[in-house]
Amino acid sequence: MQSDFVFMMVHMSVVATLAILGNLFLAFVIWRGNSIAKQKISPVQLLLLHTCTADLLFALLSLGTEMLILNSHPHFYAPECVCKLVRYLQALPMYASAFLLVAISIDRYQAICRPLAHYRSDRYRRPMCLGMVAWVLALLCSLPQIFIWHKPKVTGVQQRFVSETRSIVIDNLVNIINGSTFKTPVEDECKTIYGRESSVLKSAYVIWFNSMAWLLPSIISAVFYCKVCRTVWKSNFNSKCSLDASVQNRAALHNGTQAGTDSDAKVSFLTRDYVNGLRKRSLGFRNQMSEFDRKRIQTVRLTLTIIVCNFFLWSPFCVMNLVLAFAPNLLSPQLSSYIVILGNLNSCVNPWIYILFNRKMVTRALTSIFPKKPKLASIHSSTKQASGAIQLNTTRFSFNSTTHQQQTSTNSAEESSKFVQSHA
Numbered sequence: 001m002q003s004d005f006v007f008m009m010v011h012m013s014v015v016a017t018l019a020i021l022g023n024l025f026l027a028f029v030i031w032r033g034n035s036i037a038k039q040k041i042s043p044v045q046l047l048l049l050h051t052c053t054a055d056l057l058f059a060l061l062s063l064g065t066e067m068l069i070l071n072s073h074p075h076f077y078a079p080e081c082v083c084k085l086v087r088y089l090q091a092l093p094m095y096a097s098a099f100l101l102v103a104i105s106i107d108r109y110q111a112i113c114r115p116l117a118h119y120r121s122d123r124y125r126r127p128m129c130l131g132m133v134a135w136v137l138a139l140l141c142s143l144p145q146i147f148i149w150h151k152p153k154v155t156g157v158q159q160r161f162v163s164e165t166r167s168i169v170i171d172n173l174v175n176i177i178n179g180s181t182f183k184t185p186v187e188d189e190c191k192t193i194y195g196r197e198s199s200v201l202k203s204a205y206v207i208w209f210n211s212m213a214w215l216l217p218s219i220i221s222a223v224f225y226c227k228v229c230r231t232v233w234k235s236n237f238n239s240k241c242s243l244d245a246s247v248q249n250r251a252a253l254h255n256g257t258q259a260g261t262d263s264d265a266k267v268s269f270l271t272r273d274y275v276n277g278l279r280k281r282s283l284g285f286r287n288q289m290s291e292f293d294r295k296r297i298q299t300v301r302l303t304l305t306i307i308v309c310n311f312f313l314w315s316p317f318c319v320m321n322l323v324l325a326f327a328p329n330l331l332s333p334q335l336s337s338y339i340v341i342l343g344n345l346n347s348c349v350n351p352w353i354y355i356l357f358n359r360k361m362v363t364r365a366l367t368s369i370f371p372k373k374p375k376l377a378s379i380h381s382s383t384k385q386a387s388g389a390i391q392l393n394t395t396r397f398s399f400n401s402t403t404h405q406q407q408t409s410t411n412s413a414e415e416s417s418k419f420v421q422s423h424a
């Protein structure tokens with residue numbers, strides 16, 4: 001139906017536009033914010049830039065090419081090698097996005113659960129290696145697309161179903177666009193080798209895609225983040241326990257009831273208690289530790305939110321693919337198209353999650369482009385302060401001048417009296 005075709009084209013156009021603008025804006029915020037603050041990019045931000053690249057490729061290669069294919073359906077006017085290449089490039093960003101989220105979880109695990117190894121190694125070597133491994137795995141996992149898509153040569157007028165599986169990105173949309181059947185001469189078309197009906201090859205490929213692009217990355221990320229959250233919780237718990245133990249040791253030593261009252265034990269307890277007391281009384285140490293803990297927890301929340309959103313936005317699409325692989329007629333085409341929309345929205349969500357968690361950096365980046373004009377009230381207040389300071393300095397100068405004149409007259413009177421007395 002024409003209305004459904006227009007709806008899907010508008011949907012994909014809007015999603016692609018939002019994904020491109022959002023990810024470009026996120027890349028600008030990361031670059032400009034660090035440039036203004038005169039600091040280097042962090043490892044998490046480096047991996048997030050890789051994720052931005054994957055989302056941009058999804059908008060351009062996956063959604064962009066799919067709109068062109070649907071617009072010329074049922075014909076595919078390019079050669080068969082282009083058919084295979086386009087389908088290969090459509091799957092590449094989906095694998096890369098999932099593998100990059102695993103890379104982020106591994107980087108956070110290394111930084112929080114193994115901090116000594118994290119600081120001994122190069123700060124940027126590990127995230128760069130993780131990003132490269134994610135892209136290489138995505139290139140390898142997308143290779144089956146080359147073998148399951150082809151362009152057969154068909155002649156004559158044939159009555160056939162066009163509601164076949166057209167792509168991984170926009171699956172089962174042709175049902176909505178063209179109805180169930182049609183009669184038209186089909187000369188060339190880019191399609192799968194297994195067709196719409198259930199088959200062993202189709203089921204195997206769907207299971208492979210869902211496992212590698214969604215299920216396994218989600219499980220691996222969940223395992224690493226469970227360890228990260230447990231480490232953060234233990235760190236907070238141990239800090240509270242050490243504070244309580246310090247108070248108890250001080251009270252026990254004061255009352256003389258501490259077991260093992262030898263001098264070495266007392267000295268060790270007193271030394272540790274003294275150091276803890278200095279740390280607690282040191283405002284700079286408290287501010288440094290609180291700022292470090294705040295940034296660490298904020299980074300964990302940011303990356304965990306991105307991974308959770310990715311899991312829940314893609315889970316309906318992957319489950320739908322499994323259902324359609326074993327029971328092609330179980331779900332309605334309209335429901336399938338709405339489920340696909342959720343998966344496409346994942347490329348638009350990630351930039352706004354980062355912006356939500358880093359509003360100060362966003363404000364800093366935007367202020368550099370659109371500097372705030374000073375308010376009129378602030379100008380008046382600064383003018384009043386400047387005039388008050390000038391008046392105060394003038395008063396001080398006049399007071400000092402008067403005092404100097406008085407001292408000069410007094411000194412001259414004393415000198416004249418001494419001269420008179422000496423000549424008397």
